[in-house]
Amino acid sequence: MLRLFGLSLAIMVSIRAADLPGAKEWPQFRGPGSTGVADDPALPDKWSQTENIAWKTAIPGVGWSSPIIWGDRIFVTTVISSAEVEKPKKGLYFGGERKPPTDEHRYMVYAVDFATGKIMWEREAHRGVPGPRHLKNSYASETPVTDGERVYVYFGNVGLFCYDFSGKLLWSNAAKPMATRYGWGTASSPVLDRGRLYLVHDNDDHSYLEALDAKTGKTIWAVDRDEKTNWATPYIWEHDGKKEIVTPGTGRVRSYDLDGKLLWEFGGMSSISIPTPFSSHGLLYVSSGYVLDQVRPVYAVKPGAHGDITLAKDQTSSAAVAWYLPQGGPYNPSPLVYGDYYYTLFDQGFLTCHEAATGKQVYGKQRMDREAGAFTASPWAANGKIFLLSEDGDTFVVAAGPEYKLIGKNSLDEMCMATPAISRGSLVIRTASNLYRIAKQH
DSSP: OOOOOOOOHHHHHHHHGGGOTTOSOBOSTTSGGGOOBOOOTTSOSOOOSSSSEEEEEEOOSBOOOOOEEETTEEEEEEEEESSOOOOOOSSOOSOOEEOOOOSOEEEEEEEEETTTOOEEEEEEEEEEOOOOEETTOOSOOSOOEEOSSEEEEEETTTEEEEEETTSOEEEEEEOOOOOOGGGOOOOOOOEEETTEEEEEEOOSSOOEEEEEETTTOOEEEEEEOSOOOOOOOOEEEEETTEEEEEEOOSSOEEEEOTTSOEEEEEOOOOSOOOSOOEEETTEEEEEOOOTTOSOBOEEEEOTTOOEEOOOOTTOOOOSSEEEEETBOOOSSSOOEEETTEEEEEETTTEEEEEETTTOOEEEEEEESOTTOOOOOSOOEEETTEEEEEOTTSEEEEEEOSSSOOEEEEEEOOSOOOSOOEEETTEEEEEOSSEEEEEOOOO
């Protein structure tokens, strides 16, 4: 489970970069705008354990957070146990619940040199005995976020930590541990906008959305949520000169203004929400797809909605919803819009394609490889191609467009569940043990 923050010049740059494919910084989960799109002709589309590897750096511990990149630094988090850790199994399965460990764990932040892969600094944010988690989750599943001056690191049920780029701790907020569904743990990442951090705390004790001052860590406001545990990262949706905070949930998808006032909401999601919302073509895309649920929806929401916009039974569109698919949502990976098409990667290794503007099916489920394992990382797109990273460490390359065509497969032969980062002609992939920078080698 993967799953999956005033105003300085650097923050303005990161905000404007949201509309620029191939922007050189990758400040948050899925990059600028949370889209996973990074067109750049310098990017390689072929690699292996020996081909186009700029460097490979071992990262100790366990963590499925994504790396983020700004300037000459790559930031990544992990948690190191003082005892032997049970390795996760691949694929979807029951029985992943685990009792809390009894040994001490170290919650770590690493700054890695982009050019060389050398660790520039490491910091221990916290040390202690953690609560329970799912075997496939980690205690470092939340992806950090940066404004180019500071990096904000969140470990759910432990706290939020702010460092400058030299590794100095500027402030920290301890978190009160909350119970999660089945003891599966946490994963929702923080988001950042104009000097504010936004965090969704959805759990089985007390759920709420919180806005904090990024410079001081002080809470600006918090609103309670009638919601239980979820793992989806919120999304800042900008349209028509306005911004709103979209928060998927099992009970309701809700959107708030920047002061925490509820703008609109709707019901009809699956019982677990993990994928991150995003926007394109003037629409907001929200999905959830717990594999055991009959309803695994995708919604394309129009801007300007107000109040309860829940679709009536048998409705597939409305004044507020452009289109709806009752069984189109993935479980773990976030969907992708590239060009005019909306792509969905399902955990079992199938890919579908729909028109982004209308939801009309372009092609149905296509299996990439009968030998392919499960998929947890979200797909990304670059240079007319869609990239899909399996838990086996195989990246399948599919031609973008209305016809499904598998054109390549790149293997690292290491377990992968983290979504990669992309910057300046390089792809940064996190595996179970290592961090790779993949770039064309001349």
